[in-house]
Amino acid sequence: MSYKAKFKVWRGEGGEGKLEDFTVEVNEGEVVLDIIHRLQATQAPDLAVRWNCKAGKCGSCSMEINGKPRLGCMTRMSTFSEDETITVTPMRTFPVIKDLVTDVSYNYQKAREVQSFTPPSSVRPGEYRMKQVDVERSQEFRKCIECFMCNNVCHVIRDHEENKTNFSGPRFLMRIAELDMHPYDVADRQDAAQEEHGLGYCNITKCCTEVCPEHIKITDNALIPMKERVVDRRYDPLVWLGNKIFRRGDNGK
Amino acid sequence: MTQTTPDAPVRRQRAQVKVRTLRTDRWWLTPFLTFLGLSSFLVYGVWAIIDNSIFVDPYIAPFASPCLAEVTCPEGARLFGWAPIGDWYTLSPGLLILALPGGFRLTCYYYRKSYYRSFWLSPPACAVQEPHGKYTGERRFPLIMQNVHRYFFYAAILIGLILAWDAVLALVHKPLGLGTWILIVNAILINAYTLSCHSCRHITAGRLNHFSRHPLRYRAWTFVSKLNAKHQPLAWASMFSVMGADLYVRLVAKGIIAFPYA
Structure with a gap:
């Protein structure tokens, strides 16, 4: 018909x-x-x-x-x-x-600004051993097809062009979360997420999750967990004290 | 052929669509209903602070629990008969504790979404232009204070346990009372909402990168994650249940609701 x-x-x-x-x-x-x-x-x-x-x-x-x-x-x-x-x-x-x-080159620029996967220097390629439960969270984010609709709908840059310099958008904050949760990644991503990629701009209004064609729970599984990790690092005196007392180098992760 | 070099002038502008949104659905309905729902909670909370009918044996109004004052808390309403705030305090007992569950909801990741959208219109709905000329997010005071959410979560755990204790006391003393079962349902919803919190999810094991090294914490995280997926409906259900339970107890205390199994 x-x-x-x-x-x-x-x-x-x-x-x-x-x-x-x-x-x-x-x-x-x-x-x-x-x-x-x-x-x-x-x-x-x-x-x-x-x-x-x-x-x-x-x-x-x-x-x-x-x-x-x-x-x-x-x-x-x-x-x-x-x-x-x-x-x-x-x-x-x-x-x-x-x-x-x-022209979506803004996204490629932001992708280049994310530090690539950084394994410990003591582990050589081929020596990585990890269990499925340790990488499951990150695998959800690997479903991303880079349609950039999450970055398009995010009001931080959609309504405020001036924020593009300081904000990488949900797509690349999710990429940072993916790497930060990786059991073999040792780069300091929490300060970078807040300072260089603008995680603090996100007010978790979830439009990125609403438009994702792969149904990735960007806000609940990537952005909020990343915000909580940043709180551990920068805003929670008890976690800071615990790390000092117990000498946990990588936040006890 | 269209130029694609960075300096090509044709690349510099977005589509100059002159309307705020091209959405044709009723995008305004959800923020409007959210505004009404949250406003009703605020108005009720103010009334509950002013109202003094907080206790009718064995029920205590959830907005006033734990009742910590000596003068304004009837003896049966006090937690374990304890009134740590002396007789100098003569205001509403709710004033002493409401900042804790109130702060928990105010800094909750779900409520933040809902009031940023419905009160501050930032944005009112997806792909609808917000009315503000500038946006700095949660990077500066006062919104950077949203990061204290986990401390309110610790307090909310205590409040949730106390509400559960109140429900148990009501069950022991009046098992067939309608109020008892209203308090039980409320305690379940409040505790489920509290446990479904994103900070709780992070604290149980979300902060770890090696789940396999912490199997018990991983199981707890899996459970909290399932609850967390229902955080929004639990937020609304527990908000209305605590208002409903509180109003019910006050109406019974005032004698407006009076039947044998009230």
């Missing part, structure tokens, strides 16, 4: 642009990305959209559909009513290159 759907799609380069109206055919089982492709094929051959796997695993087709950050390939048309006008815009936090394609 097919019908004609009304679409408003952001068209323009470098931020300047406007929402253009389209009426386009929709068939059963299609997703929003299918409709964008149909627009390219039939009405707007120069419409720019970034996409790749069409299976929700590459994180390329992040866009905002009716104002919500979504993957175009995972948003079924059947979730909208036939008389609804569907608005499609690029991710709002990042600069626009063209139409729905944004």
